Amino acid sequence: MDTVYLDNNATTRVAPEVRAVMEPFFGDLYGNPSSMHTFGGKIRKYVDKARAQVAGLLGADPGEIVFTSCGSESNNAAIRGTVDAIGMRKRHIITSRVEHPAVLEPCRYLEKEGYRATELPVDREGLFDLGLLKRAITDDTAMVSIMWANNETGVLFPIREIAEIVKAKGVVFHCDAVQAAGKIPLDMREVPVDLLSISGHKLHAPKGIGALYIRKGTKLVPFLKGGHQEGGKRAGTENVPYIAGLGRACELAGENLVEENTRVKELRDQLEEGLLLSCHGVRRNGSAEHRLPNTSNLSFDFVEGEAILLLLDRLGICASSGSACTSGSLEPSHVMRAMGVPFTAAHGSIRFSLSRYNTREEIDYVLEHMPRVITRLRKISPYCAEGSPARASRG
């Protein structure tokens, strides 16, 4: 078997249908959508079409979609743009301890400018406490930024309830939906979110394109200044091929959202249940119930995540330890720490994240090899009683 790609929360394969719609923009359709001539106007229609496709996935109005370069830009634009629009009248921001760095870092940066950031904790299952949120909001709160789905564990937050609480206090609410979009239904008509971030490369569009949903009437100072593009909300000549690709990817994701993700969930459950049964000393990190259909985060006692990844890699299996952004560092991820996962378990944590392109054969392949990988690593583990007696007895 070639590559078994189970790292789809890091990035996804570009769908062939998406590549097909992008192609012509590298050839004859090279015009600038802001140009006054007919050639430019023709290109503008493709941008409009993509905007409607993205809006379709989110239950939004096309006029509420602004294209960006990635999820990180969408998050930065939402946070910086909101506090700049409100000014220093309100100086408090609320977020959670398990957000992606593209939310945590902009909030922490604002603290250097005189803002105060509250990072709400989560429980041992990674779940959100609505009571803590209610108590954290004050008259000084400018905005709340909470993610829909966690990238490491897949744990889902109750965004509708969060949005209702925040809006009842008249506070701006931003949601990082980068991992949720395309995996679960999102409907802006039902959920009173003001701002919502998505990223193309997490849903089978290419890297380098994202979008920010801005509910009509929400005040935002543009993050990128210096051009009238995107209704004056984001300067810079539009990345037309990628915008067209994102539009098609959102359309595809929306077409079979429930069916595709039911199938993905079946494969994920088959993988997870198989590993829990065959490997012993395995624990799931994060709620089993309130979770994305594609993600499984497991800790294997007495072995290091990095060592597992290395042996899986030799078998052509791609997974991740912690988030892609934190792997490479030996510190347990901030998400594992926030959930109170014991240090050794956090070190042995592996994230498998599936997509619609995974097959049953691939899952069988992982289930066939994984127990041997774990047994082999435990044999040489200094922490494991089953391991080398000399090393184990050193305590």
Ligand code: PLP
């Ligand atoms: N937010 C979440 C929850 C993510 O998982 C990621 C990427 O991993 C991002 C934001 C950043 O998105 P991008 O890679 O498009 O900048």
